[in-house]
Amino acid sequence: MIGSMKTSKKVYTGIFRDGGAGAFAKRRYRDRRKKLMMAEGRLMAITGVPYGPGGKTTWAYAYCPTYQEPAMMYLTGINQNNVILLLDPNSKGSDEILFVGSRDHVMEFWEGVRFGVGDDQSLKEVRTVTGIKDVRDIQEFKDVLKERLLKQKKKPIGALWLEGTRKGKPCAITTDHNYDFKKKIEGWLRSWKAPTLQNIMKNHFELRLPLDKYDVTNALKAQEITGNGFKVLLKNFRKLKNECQVQGFLEGQMLMNTPFGLSYPSIVASGSNANILHYTKNDDDFFKNEMILIDFGIRWMTMHADITRTFPVSGRFNPMQKILYEIVLKAQLVVQKKARAGVTVDELNTVCWEKINQGLEYDFKAIGGKFKLKYKDRPHGVSHLMGEQEHDGDPFRNYASVPMKPGWMISNEPGLYGEFSLRLKGKSYDEKIGIRIEDNLVMRSNGCQNLSSKIPKTVKQLEKLMSQ
Numbered sequence: 147m148i149g150s151m152k153t154s155k156k157v158y159t160g161i162f163r164d165g166g167a168g169a170f171a172k173r174r175y176r177d178r179r180k181k182l183m184m185a186e187g188r189l190m191a192i193t194g195v196p197y198g199p200g201g202k203t204t205w206a207y208a209y210c211p212t213y214q215e216p217a218m219m220y221l222t223g224i225n226q227n228n229v230i231l232l233l234d235p236n237s238k239g240s241d242e243i244l245f246v247g248s249r250d251h252v253m254e255f256w257e258g259v260r261f262g263v264g265d266d267q268s269l270k271e272v273r274t275v276t277g278i279k280d281v282r283d284i285q286e287f288k289d290v291l292k293e294r295l296l297k298q299k300k301k302p303i304g305a306l307w308l309e310g311t312r313k314g315k316p317c318a319i320t321t322d323h324n325y326d327f328k329k330k331i332e333g334w335l336r337s338w339k340a341p342t343l344q345n346i347m348k349n350h351f352e353l354r355l356p357l358d359k360y361d362v363t364n365a366l367k368a369q370e371i372t373g374n375g376f377k378v379l380l381k382n383f384r385k386l387k388n389e390c391q392v393q394g395f396l397e398g399q400m401l402m403n404t405p406f407g408l409s410y411p412s413i414v415a416s417g418s419n420a421n422i423l424h425y426t427k428n429d430d431d432f433f434k435n436e437m438i439l440i441d442f443g444i445r446w447m448t449m450h451a452d453i454t455r456t457f458p459v460s461g462r463f464n465p466m467q468k469i470l471y472e473i474v475l476k477a478q479l480v481v482q483k484k485a486r487a488g489v490t491v492d493e494l495n496t497v498c499w500e501k502i503n504q505g506l507e508y509d510f511k512a513i514g515g516k517f518k519l520k521y522k523d524r525p526h527g528v529s530h531l532m533g534e535q536e537h538d539g540d541p542f543r544n545y546a547s548v549p550m551k552p553g554w555m556i557s558n559e560p561g562l563y564g565e566f567s568l569r570l571k572g573k574s575y576d577e578k579i580g581i582r583i584e585d586n587l588v589m590r591s592n593g594c595q596n597l598s599s600k601i602p603k604t605v606k607q608l609e610k611l612m613s614q
């Protein structure tokens with residue numbers, strides 16, 4: 147017995163995410179699968195991750211409470227490796243079949259309850275929680291696929307893998323588990339003399355990227371916990387001596403308030419370390435006049451917060467830091483004003499980096515400031531898509547030229563990185579500084595909703611919190 151239905155909520159918390167929809171969860175996932183079937187009209191096979199953390203990198207232990215292919219999570223809420231979903235919109239029988247591994251009592255003794263076939267009770271419970279009525283042993287997948295394929299004549303099967311174009315040339319992510327799955331199925335199709343696979347990526351992302359009301363609620367909850375962690379950090383900042391203490395303190399505050407884990411390991415970069423965009427060492431001491439950049443966030447259900455804040459270690463901005471910081475902040479506000487459904491990420495980039503350059507020219511150079519930037523035109527994109535993943539959507543970011551849709555969530559993260567010097571009121575300042583300020587926005591038809599609006603970011607707000 148996995149557990150009686152009375153205790154199912156607790157038993158399944160780790161391996162089934164209801165997305166905050168409670169009793170409506172089954173309907174919500176079923177609707178998503180139905181929409182995908184409507185859009186594709188073909189037989190489709192979608193795989194979960196084949197193995198858990200450390201499965202291919204046995205030397206690494208990854209702490210990650212949610213470990214699932216985001217497409218599988220989006221369509222079923224199942225947070226367990228080794229599952230496959232078959233969708234068959236043209237079938238006269240069941241139009242969706244979930245394949246899972248068999249029950250393994252030894253494994254359950256080590257790792258806790260898992261969905262699995264092997265006894266009627268267990269199968270019944272998988273059905274009850276996921277809403278998928280037809281659940282079968284994953285060993286049968288190949289045979290069922292072949293049988294269903296023959297029934298739909300010559301129509302190609304659909305599967306998901308990540309592909310796009312980079313500098314005009316087609317390319318794919320070949321290290322992803324989805325690509326391994328694609329290769330495997332293609333091998334079978336060749337031996338069956340069947341037409342090759344069709345990628346369902348476009349329709350899948352079109353359906354998945356706009357957040358629904360549950361997603362927005364979850365995203366706001368992630369913001370709230372992330373923001374509270376940040377506020378507590380600032381109030382206690384004077385007690386901390388180095389980057390790793392900041393990481394430990396902040397992540398501790400955040401993890402105490404979410405069972406869903408971090409969005410990603412935090413970047414905690416003081417002084418010139420903030421000029422390394424993906425700084426991960428987090429092992430340096432501070433100097434008292436430095437700025438510190440932190441990039442952090444948690445998950446709530448399957449939604450992510452992705453926040454960056456930059457502030458002075460001392461709790462007070464020096465005059466040069468304040469000028470540079472406000473250049474970045476102004477650019478962020480310009481992006482936020484421009485962001486809405488119908489606008490492209492490319493257009494946001496244009497206004498963002500123009501505003502930064504203008505700021506450097508008129509607010510810094512004009513008063514005698516000198517600088518050497520760490521990049522040519524721009525350091526990185528101002529926005530990426532967010533959702534089921536912290537970086538969601540096509541990984542080649544071909545979406546940047548597409549008008550955004552209502553409900554898309556994006557980051558808004560202008561930055562300024564380089565070496566800056568200024569002489570002001572008889573005092574000289576010369577620092578290597580990296581400043582990034584990042585909020586998360588949801589697109590609406592008449593503007594955007596800044597989900598991060600309650601997380602302090604003005605000079606005044608930051609200094610006030612740090613002086614408490």
Ligand SMILES: [Mn+2]
Nearest residue numbers: 452557559584
């Ligand atoms: Mn980001």
